[in-house]
Amino acid sequence: MIRRLTAFVLLLVLSACRTLGPAPFGTAHESARRDSAIVILVSIDGWRHDYFDRFQPPNLARLAARGVRATGLMPQFPSKTFPNHYTLVTGLRLAHHGMVSNNMVAPDIPGRFGMSNREVLADPRWWGGEPIWNTVERQGKVAAAMFWPGSETVIGGRQATFWKPFDDRLPNRERVDQVLEWLRLPEGRRPSFLTLYFSDVDNAGHNMGPRSAEVREAGLRVDHSIGELVAGVEEQGLADRVNYVVVSDHGMAETSPDRVIVLDDYIDLDKVDVIDWSPVLALSPRDGNVEALYRALKGRHKALAVYRNREIPAVYGLAGHPRVPAVIGIADEGWSVVSRRQVTEWGAAGGHGGGAHGYDARTKSMQGLFIASGPELRSGLVVKPFENIHVYDLMCALLGIEPATNDGDPTVTRGMLR
Numbered sequence: 102m103i104r105r106l107t108a109f110v111l112l113l114v115l116s117a118c119r120t121l122g123p124a125p126f127g128t129a130h131e132s133a134r135r136d137s138a139i140v141i142l143v144s145i146d147g148w149r150h151d152y153f154d155r156f157q158p159p160n161l162a163r164l165a166a167r168g169v170r171a172t173g174l175m176p177q178f179p180s181k182t183f184p185n186h187y188t189l190v191t192g193l194r195l196a197h198h199g200m201v202s203n204n205m206v207a208p209d210i211p212g213r214f215g216m217s218n219r220e221v222l223a224d225p226r227w228w229g230g231e232p233i234w235n236t237v238e239r240q241g242k243v244a245a246a247m248f249w250p251g252s253e254t255v256i257g258g259r260q261a262t263f264w265k266p267f268d269d270r271l272p273n274r275e276r277v278d279q280v281l282e283w284l285r286l287p288e289g290r291r292p293s294f295l296t297l298y299f300s301d302v303d304n305a306g307h308n309m310g311p312r313s314a315e316v317r318e319a320g321l322r323v324d325h326s327i328g329e330l331v332a333g334v335e336e337q338g339l340a341d342r343v344n345y346v347v348v349s350d351h352g353m354a355e356t357s358p359d360r361v362i363v364l365d366d367y368i369d370l371d372k373v374d375v376i377d378w379s380p381v382l383a384l385s386p387r388d389g390n391v392e393a394l395y396r397a398l399k400g401r402h403k404a405l406a407v408y409r410n411r412e413i414p415a416v417y418g419l420a421g422h423p424r425v426p427a428v429i430g431i432a433d434e435g436w437s438v439v440s441r442r443q444v445t446e447w448g449a450a451g452g453h454g455g456g457a458h459g460y461d462a463r464t465k466s467m468q469g470l471f472i473a474s475g476p477e478l479r480s481g482l483v484v485k486p487f488e489n490i491h492v493y494d495l496m497c498a499l500l501g502i503e504p505a506t507n508d509g510d511p512t513v514t515r516g517m518l519r
């Protein structure tokens with residue numbers, strides 16, 4: 102009742118101001134609030150959409166109860182780490198930002214792109230578009246990245262003021278502490294936008310599968326770290342300024358030693374460059390004979406769809422892309438493309454179950470996590486799954502900054518805003 106009365110009085114004042122001067126009080130107030138808003142983008146790599154209900158993570162549940170949760174976040178194809186993390190921060194589809202795979206080649210860049218090659222990661226030619234930390238800095242604010250694909254690279258001549266070289270051995274507690282330390286900086290140096298990345302859930306999902314006790318333990322461990330983050334933010338008195346956007350890049354499907362496609366059963370591995378293995382096989386014939394390679398694989402295994410680059414179905418959005426090799430194979434959900442040698446090694450180790458991702462992005466098991474919570478966001482809202490291209494526009498709206506041109510549609514997330 103009191104709230105309603107306050108709102109009514111505010112409305113009266115607002116309309117009076119409108120008649121008095123050109124700058125409406127409400128707008129100026131709102132923009133001042135947005136101007137001081139902070140966004141912390143948290144990625145829990147490989148958190149499948151259904152883990153939220155299954156694990157009942159107390160800290161994520163609290164954020165969701167006070168904020169907005171989607172029942173799924175739809176990734177781009179292939180549902181892999183680098184392509185989707187980079188879509189989350191640019192709002193661009195893969196064909197537009199160029200990060201089409203974790204492993205790739207490009208006609209105009211020598212060598213191969215791979216996640217563990219620091220020199221290659223730092224080459225700006227692989228990274229198109231404008232990541233949000235640059236959008237933030239370009240508009241006079243400060244950004245900080247506690248790990249994120251692309252954050253170690255000078256893109257478009259810019260980089261976040263604060264960033265760290267990727268080191269997955271860094272304990273989660275130290276990652277959280279680093280974010281809190283950046284937030285303690287004085288106004289003007291304090292970042293408005295920060296990232297935070299956790300890999301535990303993806304690792305456990307790969308090793309033990311999405312239904313394992315290990316993935317649940319990893320999920321609850323990361324949830325605990327998020328609790329420490331929220332507590333640290335509250336301790337600093339920043340709770341009324343910080344908006345959390347907690348996402349994952351993709352989900353996880355269960356694999357099995359009984360669902361393997363052994364590549365050397367069909368082709369001579371000495372005659373091809375295998376740029377990516379599984380579940381999206383990417384091949385380039387060493388002798389240039391694309392037709393022979395294509396025919397050797399097309400229709401040979403029921404769980405492997407094979408395409409020439411130009412004929413990749415439109416739904417995947419990658420047909421004719423110069424960074425996609427001549428022939429690709431897409432394994433069905435739960436299947437793995439492997440070599441004979443690998444099968445032998447697994448056999449010796451007692452088989453290999455576990456999990457994988459990268460499959461068709463329309464597969465339910467590939468959907469990830471989305472929770473947004475904070476002063477700028479509505480409370481207790483649960484929405485349907487939406488595509489991860491829309492997260493960039495939402496974060497720009499939370500920060501009151503102008504987004505760069507992107508593939509997202511701000512109206513998709515507008516209803517989440519207060």
Ligand code: AMP
Pocket residue numbers: 146181182183203216217248249250251267269298300303304
């Ligand atoms: P994926 O093969 O798609 O499951 O990739 C997940 C792995 O990507 C994680 O286990 C990390 O080791 C790695 N990764 C995540 N972020 C980065 C980064 N910023 N730089 C290098 N590697 C990363």
Ligand code: ZN
Pocket residue numbers: 146147181182183303350351
């Ligand atoms: Zn991932």
Ligand code: ZN
Pocket residue numbers: 147182303304307458
């Ligand atoms: Zn993974």
